[in-house]
Amino acid sequence: MLRVSIDPTRCEGHAKCLMDSPEVFDLDDQGFGFVKPEVDVVAHEHRNAVLRAVAGCPEYAISAHEISVEER
Numbered sequence: 001m002l003r004v005s006i007d008p009t010r011c012e013g014h015a016k017c018l019m020d021s022p023e024v025f026d027l028d029d030q031g032f033g034f035v036k037p038e039v040d041v042v043a044h045e046h047r048n049a050v051l052r053a054v055a056g057c058p059e060y061a062i063s064a065h066e067i068s069v070e071e072r
């Protein structure tokens with residue numbers, strides 16, 4: 001399973017994450033990305049889109065890491 005986060009100190013509001021995976025990412029009032037609070041772990045069907053967002057963020061602001069069931 002995958003857990004994803006956005007580093008607010010790096011995000012510059014490019015919004016590519018939202019375009020890649022609107023089910024997981026959103027933008028705040030100032031246009032900065034965040035992971036939707038209801039997304040505890042990334043659903044399997046959104047996994048590839050999230051990994052695309054990680055690779056595609058120009059600021060390297062998104063990180064994802066695998067977690068085990070016990071870490072949930």
Ligand code: F3S
Pocket residue numbers: 006010011012013014015016017018031032033056057058059060061062
């Ligand atoms: Fe920010 Fe990167 Fe998304 S800069 S808005 S996390 S594409």
